[in-house]
Amino acid sequence: MLINLGWTFLKIGWLGFGGGYAMLSLIVAEMQQLGLTMTQYADLTALDLLIPGPIAINSATYIGQLCGGFSGALVATIAVCVPSVVIVPFFMKREQTIRADPYLDQMLKLVKIVLVGLIFAVAFSLLLTTIWGIDQVQSWRSGHLAPLNLVVMLGALGLNLRYRINPVWLTLLAGLIGWLSYYL
């Protein structure tokens, strides 16, 4: 398990161009293989917002902890850190050659475009899970609408885009609304 975790997060780290959100979209792809559910993933993205620190570190720690306890968290976190520690000294040694490289620039441009699609896809999957109660598009028939979650989701989206209200507050507010809805 530990080797599997370490390998998974090495891969996620090296492919994670664009940091946290890019890695979140890569994590989804690895979730099933690690035995985690879409609901646990939704909780991860919520905790990412509530706990300070880089999203990538938060995510590696969370998944490592769920899969392999404290040692799992340590292995996953160290693995996701490897690219930074390797790249920085390497770059500083041969700064001039890397900067002038036209290939790198074009590759990064394309990766960022693909990332937009990937992150939209993750958001859409989370939408299906939380609003419609299913894990895959193919099983859309078996789902049913959760109206309160839909309202909360649209509300948070609107308040964040329109008034730039801090996601931390919106997350806590959503929790409060859900909590109160139990007593209605």
Next chain:
Amino acid sequence: MSKNWLLFKAYLLAGSLTFSGGMAMLPLIEQELCVKQQLIDRDTLYEYSTLAQTFPGVIALTNACFVGRKINGRSGMIAAGLGAILPAYLLMSLATVLYRFLPETGPILPALAAIRATSASFLFVAAFDLARHNLRDRQSAAIALLAFIATVFGLISAPYLIGLALVIGLLQAWHGQRQREVH
């Protein structure tokens, strides 16, 4: 005070006070290392943050490694890097343990369901922001749409898509080079 300690302290502070990392840490780091301690100038700090966004990996950590190494060599890199990841690692470990002990009954259930719903909202916001900066023409919008469809229907998994993008980008750049040589 030693430079390593100052680096460690600055990144530890920034890591525990800012959410979602990356660029959010920058103002605090600037205040601590540029203004108060004058260990690095602003332009260099900002240049390293831009660079950190280009490379794969944890942006906040890459930035910390750059700045630490610039200021105090290898030991500075380790001090700043540890400072950047330690708060997130410790707090998230704690939060995950507590989260596993949450009772799955009563009002907690709808509260968690509502919180999960907002996480979809914030991912949409992140995707919108990224789209605004990176989808400048029809072609790139179409590529992003293809990536979206391939992922949603589970046709190609995310790591392969990124690998594919790297290869196609390489080919495009190579093609561009050749055309320039011909003319």
